[in-house]
Amino acid sequence: MMDIESCTELNEFPQMLPPPPGTFVDREELIQHVGDFAVSQGYVVTIKQSKRDRVVVLGCDRGGVYRNRRKPADESSAERTRRRKTGSRLTNCPFEAVGKKDDGLWILTIKNGTHNHEPIKDISEHPSARRFTEREIVLIKEMTEAGLKPRQILKRLRQNNPDLLSTPKHVYNVKAKLRQGNMTVENLRNSLQIMRNFKSLRPQKSAVRNNYLAVTEPSWRQRNPPRVPNLIGGRFVDSQSFVSIDVLNPATQQVISQVPLTTNEEFKAAVFAAKRAFPLWRNTPIATRQRIMFKFQELIRRDIDKLAMNITAEHGKTLKDAYGDVLRGLEEVEHACGLATLQMGEFVSNVSNGIDTYSIREPLGVCAGICPFDFPAMIPLWMFPLAVTCGNTFILKPSEKDPGAAVMLAELAVEAGLPNGVLNIVHGSNEIVNAICDDDDIKAISFVGPNVAGPYVYARASAKGKRIQSNVGAKNHAVVMPDASMDATLNALVAAGFGAAGQKCMALSTVVFVGGLNPWEDKLVEHAKAIKVNAGTEPDADLGPVISKQVKEQICKLIQTGVDTGAKLVLDGRNIVVPAYEHGSFVGPTILSNVATNMECYKEEVFGPVLLCMQADSIEEAINIINRHKYSNGASIFTTSGVAARKFQTEIEVGQVGINVPISVPLPFSSFTSCKPSFAGDLNFDGKAGIQFYTQVKMVTQQWKDLPGSSGASLLMPSS
DSSP states (O other): OOOTTHHHHHOSSOOOOOOOOEEESSHHHHHHHHHHHHHHHTOOEEEEEEETTTEEEEEETTOOOOOOOOOOTTSOHHHHHHHHHHTOOOOOOOOEEEEEEETTEEEEEEEEOOOSSOOOSOGGGSGGGGOOOHHHHHHHHHHHHTTOOHHHHHHHHHHHOTTOOOOHHHHHHHHHHHHHTSOOHHHHHHHHHHHHHHTTOOOSOOOOOTTTTOOOSOHHHHSSSOBOOEEETTEEEBOOOSOEEEEEOTTTOOEEEEEEOOOHHHHHHHHHHHHHHHHHHHTSOHHHHHHHHHHHHHHHHHTHHHHHHHHHHHHOOOHHHHHHHHHHHHHHHHHHTTOTGGGOOOEEEEEETTEEEEEEEEEOSEEEEEOOSSOTTHHHHHHHHHHHHTTOEEEEEOOTTSOHHHHHHHHHHHHHTOOTTTEEEOOOSHHHHHHHHHOTTEEEEEEEOOTTHHHHHHHHHHHTTOEEEEEOOOOEEEEEOTTSOHHHHHHHHHHHHHGGGGOSTTOEEEEEEETOSHHHHHHHHHHHHTOOBOOTTSTTOSBOOOSOHHHHHHHHHHHHHHHHTTOEEEEOOTTOOOTTOTTSOOOOOEEEESOOTTSHHHHSOOOSSEEEEEEESSHHHHHHHHHHSSOBSEEEEEOSOHHHHHHHHHHOOSSEEEESOSOOOOOTTSOBOOBGGGEESSSOBSHHHHHHHTEEEEEEEEEOSOOOOOSSOOOSOOOO
């Protein structure tokens, strides 16, 4: 396998990346992938050699040698070769890609990914751009039969297409092929269809069979189960990796798809595609970037049913929760649509005589996002819409447990007009996370994930000088005062504690009852028992399965440690069986009372439908319990007393406070704030802090005045 880093070592020209290796359903899909990617890098490929059913060799059109053709009698071979090569575009470019058929699929490998020439600055200058359209060639045939000369034909064609770059020579070539019978109108149409699909690919062989493009679906969709693709340089491509992770439906344990672990070469290709796209994207007007976001949110609304169904199938949450997941993410896209005013800098006129100072916000470059499984749509949408609208390019790594929604969103972003390379997707676990942290071209990382991974990612990425925002574990508390409204509080506790099976960073996992639990316990159990546990696709489902059997085992283990250390199991949901879904990873609503602060189930994040109940004699004691816990995303208080609410708001040490609100998650125009170990970094997600994270400030001081003549330079410190 070719090492991408060797490209810069072998030549002094600007780096042109080879297409990422991959697996394709047929020869034509492979050729189209190479051709499209090559154009995005600034070169054009041709077919050098082809054995149709076994192998195809692709090279750069700047490579190769001339064939021996008839030469004038008075010209020697050496003179003819010298004359031909003097004006030649050929440079014997060593680039070579090989596609081979193996076990029914075509596998692309890069034999030599280097070039010895400059990239094409404007593809319209390349001869491939001078091809005629299908309609134009039909007109050439008709006008030739009517007796028109090539220059006359070209003049008439340009009346309909003023931008036509073809010359009379190209008309002669088409006429010759028509006259010799090498190109009938019927196979001409087939050839042109191939040219359109291959875009700038120039096959050296003119004979084209009618079935060259029998591509219906990409290879990653034709697999059973389908493989989740990478997105590299604007193309969704199947990974060449032979190692993959099964994506299971938590309700049935059936394999939905497979996630191949992105190879190191594919990751580098994704980063390079993002790096190459950045200069043009950062100079794209902010209004244009916003229009793409407007179109993107329109497409999300169009496909919200498909997105929600995919989330339910892969994650397990109910369809109602899945719709909420997408809608909260949609709010992020809507926020990005109004980003222009939030990126405005500041201006101070005449800070000194004739001198102005102003600040501008500029994008960082290539950014990356590492996502957890709990919100397959919302958290990717937390990250890349804001980042790319600020002018950055982005590498997204979805959770390997439920990546489908992120890939669907990326398809919609591309459809909305996001240019090639601006958004890229890679997959994997530890190795790909390490690669993201270590890559020097990635300037900033957004991370949301488990407690163990968060500090590791923060330490490794920050050691490389990257910006990082890291949201990790949470233990969200609610304080219930004796004067709280009984029914409203119970409904809020049950919804926040058991919604989405407790698998969300803002789930309410612990309730501290001030003055005792007795008035509340029985009714709390009654409300919890009313929750209907079923597969997320069932219309009556309130609570779906947890993400996997392993997560269920961990939840059950923490419940048992609580019981073993003195907690009272008021409601046990560990052994629930759902008819028709007996193999599902279901955990029913579970309530533990008499929980103490030294218990493992209290100290650690359960991340399941488990509600822990504690007691306190006063609001001061309740506040102290919460402040002593190591995790601190959010906390809420339920009360009718403004004095108690104000005291709680002032003294509690968490990022987000709710007053008679169980989950105090702000809208995107406000920042998602956390503190203590629940967050690491300087700038939070969303709001102004999110924009500040994805941009850097540049201060400009300018002076426009006639400078007085001086006999020498002044060494004094400038001042006003």
